[in-house]
Amino acid sequence: MTPEDTPGLATTGPVKVVGAGLLGASVGLALSAAGVPVQLEDASPASLALARDMGAGTPATLTDPEPVLVVVATPPDVTADVVLAQLRRHPRAVVTDVASVKRIVVDEVLAAGPDAARYVGSHPMAGRERSGASAADADLFVGRPWVVVETPQSLPAAVLAVRALAVDLGATPVRLGADEHDDAVALVSHLPQLAASLVAARLVTAPDGALALAGQGLRDVTRIAASDPRLWASILAGNAAPVARALREVRGDVDALVAALDRAAEDGPLTPGAMAALADVVGAGNAGAARIPGKHGGAPRRYGYVSVLVPDAPGELGRLFSEVGEAGVNIEDLQLEHSAGARAGLARLAVLPTAVGPLEKALDERGWRVVAE
Numbered sequence: 001m002t003p004e005d006t007p008g009l010a011t012t013g014p015v016k017v018v019g020a021g022l023l024g025a026s027v028g029l030a031l032s033a034a035g036v037p038v039q040l041e042d043a044s045p046a047s048l049a050l051a052r053d054m055g056a057g058t059p060a061t062l063t064d065p066e067p068v069l070v071v072v073a074t075p076p077d078v079t080a081d082v083v084l085a086q087l088r089r090h091p092r093a094v095v096t097d098v099a100s101v102k103r104i105v106v107d108e109v110l111a112a113g114p115d116a117a118r119y120v121g122s123h124p125m126a127g128r129e130r131s132g133a134s135a136a137d138a139d140l141f142v143g144r145p146w147v148v149v150e151t152p153q154s155l156p157a158a159v160l161a162v163r164a165l166a167v168d169l170g171a172t173p174v175r176l177g178a179d180e181h182d183d184a185v186a187l188v189s190h191l192p193q194l195a196a197s198l199v200a201a202r203l204v205t206a207p208d209g210a211l212a213l214a215g216q217g218l219r220d221v222t223r224i225a226a227s228d229p230r231l232w233a234s235i236l237a238g239n240a241a242p243v244a245r246a247l248r249e250v251r252g253d254v255d256a257l258v259a260a261l262d263r264a265a266e267d268g269p270l271t272p273g274a275m276a277a278l279a280d281v282v283g284a285g286n287a288g289a290a291r292i293p294g295k296h297g298g299a300p301r302r303y304g305y306v307s308v309l310v311p312d313a314p315g316e317l318g319r320l321f322s323e324v325g326e327a328g329v330n331i332e333d334l335q336l337e338h339s340a341g342a343r344a345g346l347a348r349l350a351v352l353p354t355a356v357g358p359l360e361k362a363l364d365e366r367g368w369r370v371v372a373e
């Protein structure tokens with residue numbers, strides 16, 4: 001985002017961001033790029049310096065002008081305490097947090113008394129499997145839902161300020177209660193994280209020969225297995241009951257699946273009932289996945305993708321990058337897939353959706369082998 005892209009933000013600032021990691025620095029980058037002054041604070045001096053160097057804002061000082069809005073982007077287990085400290089330190093500021101769980105934070109803040117009127121909880125449904133400011137992105141929130149959790153005490157002006165922040169960063173505010181939010185994310189965020197972690201954990205002792213066969217399916221299912229264990233322990237423990245409920249339901253499905261597989265293993269694959277039980281599980285997955293917005297015909301996804309075969313030779317990847325540049329296309333993100341023993345790798349380039357067609361044509365003309373997505 002640049003100031004020209006974002007005329008007339010409703011958020012005027014100064015905005016203070018406490019916790020200058022992935023989320024905090026992404027907020028800081030987007031606001032700073034739009035000309036809003038951002039004050040940064042972090043318990044770790046190194047994380048603070050990194051966020052500053054990335055352009056997410058300037059470290060807060062005692063002589064700073066009072067912030068109009070404080071965004072707390074610390075791990076969930078410390079979030080309520082940090083919110084309360086910021087409410088006390090800035091007696092006129094609206095304070096929000098972006099923690100992935102809401103009930104535990106809201107309850108602790110409400111218990112603190114009248115200051116809670118200036119607090120509104122929130123949770124941008126945007127992130128990634130890497131932590132820290134070095135993974136931050138000013139466009140992280142563009143096109144994403146941003147849950148806004150007002151409490152019975154929240155001032156209307158405070159709710160408006162948090163909704164405005166979400167809109168200013170390109171997100172869509174979604175009003176939910178704390179419990180509704182926690183139940184929903186148990187299913188759409190916390191369960192997927194555990195599924196990825198559980199599948200990836202099976203690979204720890206897998207033979208090298210098996211791992212060499214890994215294809216895109218395994219990579220798709222395990223991307224978020226790279227997430228930060230400390231952060232996720234705090235998220236999962238903070239939403240324990242809804243996550244346990246969701247996992248129990250999965251356990252029921254897994255038990256039925258194992259029973260069908262045991263029957264097929266003992267009595268042969270065509271034993272009565274086994275085939276239907278297995279197909280039902282995959283079919284139910286088809287039906288569930290088809291309901292994910294953006295995946296199968298819902299809202300547009302953020303980037304389009306162009307996959308290109310890259311010969312396994314020195315300089316080839318560099319040549320690809322410079323020819324993409326010559327075609328006038330910016331690479332927004334990149335995945336490289338390389339199978340052991342293969343003489344070519346697959347580069348999956350994330351680009352703006354409008355650039356996909358022209359880039360495929362330009363690369364094709366230059367002799368690259370473009371692979372259908």
Ligand SMILES: NC(=O)c1ccc[n+]([C@@H]2O[C@H](COP(=O)([O-])OP(=O)(O)OC[C@H]3O[C@@H](n4cnc5c(N)ncnc54)[C@H](O)[C@@H]3O)[C@@H](O)[C@H]2O)c1
Binds near residue numbers: 042047076098132
């Ligand atoms: N990672 C995601 O995909 C994602 C997405 C949406 C929301 N969230 C939520 O955003 C929050 C931040 O997550 P993140 O991914 O940016 O984590 P992160 O580890 O990248 O950043 C957290 C930062 O908070 C700092 N910090 C920790 N305790 C502090 C304290 N007491 N005072 C000041 N600073 C402190 C850390 O030093 C670190 O720099 C979490 O509550 C998380 O649940 C994360």
Ligand SMILES: O=C(O)C(=O)C[C@]1(C(=O)O)C=C[C@@H](O)C=C1
Binds near residue numbers: 099100128
């Ligand atoms: O895309 C990812 O890497 C994420 O996991 C982001 C994700 C999610 O589950 O959607 C993870 C946790 C957050 O609280 C919000 C967003």
